[in-house]
Amino acid sequence: MTHLSANQIQKFNQEGFLVVNNIFDSENVIDPIIDEYATVLDDLANYLYSKGKISSNYSELEFGDRVTKIYLESQATYNQFFDFSLPQNGIESDTPFWAGPAVFNALTSKGILDVAESIVGSEVYSNPVQHVRVKTPESISPRDENGNLIGDIKTTPWHQDSGVINKEADNTNLLTIWFPLMDASVENGCLQVVPGSHRGDILTHCPQESGTQIPEKLFNSNEAIPIPIKKGDALLLTKTTVHSSLPNISDRIRWSFDLRYQPTGQATGRSAFPGFIARSKSNPSSELRNSKIWYEMWKNTRDSLAVGKQPKFNRWDGKHPVCA
Numbered sequence: 431m432t433h434l435s436a437n438q439i440q441k442f443n444q445e446g447f448l449v450v451n452n453i454f455d456s457e458n459v460i461d462p463i464i465d466e467y468a469t470v471l472d473d474l475a476n477y478l479y480s481k482g483k484i485s486s487n488y489s490e491l492e493f494g495d496r497v498t499k500i501y502l503e504s505q506a507t508y509n510q511f512f513d514f515s516l517p518q519n520g521i522e523s524d525t526p527f528w529a530g531p532a533v534f535n536a537l538t539s540k541g542i543l544d545v546a547e548s549i550v551g552s553e554v555y556s557n558p559v560q561h562v563r564v565k566t567p568e569s570i571s572p573r574d575e576n577g578n579l580i581g582d583i584k585t586t587p588w589h590q591d592s593g594v595i596n597k598e599a600d601n602t603n604l605l606t607i608w609f610p611l612m613d614a615s616v617e618n619g620c621l622q623v624v625p626g627s628h629r630g631d632i633l634t635h636c637p638q639e640s641g642t643q644i645p646e647k648l649f650n651s652n653e654a655i656p657i658p659i660k661k662g663d664a665l666l667l668t669k670t671t672v673h674s675s676l677p678n679i680s681d682r683i684r685w686s687f688d689l690r691y692q693p694t695g696q697a698t699g700r701s702a703f704p705g706f707i708a709r710s711k712s713n714p715s716s717e718l719r720n721s722k723i724w725y726e727m728w729k730n731t732r733d734s735l736a737v738g739k740q741p742k743f744n745r746w747d748g749k750h751p752v753c754a
């Protein structure tokens with residue numbers, strides 16, 4: 431991949447989203463991530479097995495089947511073990527996270543940074559609002575006593591990315607780059623977007639049990655379109671594009687990365703979390719190139735937040751009448 435064309439940029443600005451094909455070479459970027467996460471899952475499986483939460487460590491299974499089996503049998507989800515960000519509350523000194531070299535390699539890959547540079551300019555900052563999302567098939571996933579899916583395997587409700595970060599970043603030129611680690615389809619729960627929805631304001635989000643979400647009376651959900659995309663492709667979103675995910679009704683996992691980039695120096699919306707200079711035309715030596723330092727930044731953040739005052743990232747109190 432190289433930089434976006436003028437046509438692509440225009441389309442992105444017009445519609446609020448853009449599919450970019452072959453943003454990187456998946457053999458160099460995605461396959462190492464999958465291999466790295468196999469080792470993370472192996473550690474998790476051994477740990478749960480030693481605690482008696484599962485009857486086998488299922489080492490014969492590949493990542494997707496293994497994680498599905500483990501979540502279902504233990505009736506719990508462990509996505510925080512894989513995530514390269516910290517939770518929005520309840521951070522403790524042993525809160526798990528994964529900030530490994532293959533993940534860092536993806537965040538700083540040429541294809542991703544070329545695309546980010548096309549939108550945010552030549553001083554590219556990696557915003558710390560970033561996740562891996564693992565969604566096991568809904569038909570074989572743990573549920574609570576009311577039959578609702580538990581934890582963070584649920585579908586992602588309607589939101590704008592601005593709505594899940596602090597107000598201080600409302601004027602930040604924030605770009606979301608979402609990409610699946612397999613082919614994402616309507617069946618396995620790709621994203622859906624509302625074209626043109628980014629042109630309005632930040633809509634009221636309501637805190638609900640299923641996640642912070644925009645009530646459907648505030649936008650035209652029937653204009654939403656699903657965006658199936660292949661492994662190696664990416665979906666770009668603006669910070670005000672209304673989007674959500676479809677349920678995973680397939681029998682395989684759906685997993686994806688969502689990364690965010692912005693011009694260096696603008697507010698990230700989660701200032702307690704560490705971002706870094708990913709590309710700098712004016713001062714290339716300021717770019718972070720070392721995944722170990724990146725890991726240390728997250729570890730230090732976790733360790734100090736665990737004993738200090740925890741940040742608040744949610745601006746919505748649910749008292750607005752549309753939330754009733």
Ligand SMILES: O=C(O)CCC(=O)C(=O)O
Pocket residue numbers: 563585586591606607608673674675686687688689
């Ligand atoms: O992958 C998902 O389900 C949600 C992703 C999302 O909302 C985002 O990337 O901003």
Ligand SMILES: [Fe+2]
Pocket residue numbers: 589590591673
């Ligand atoms: Fe989002």
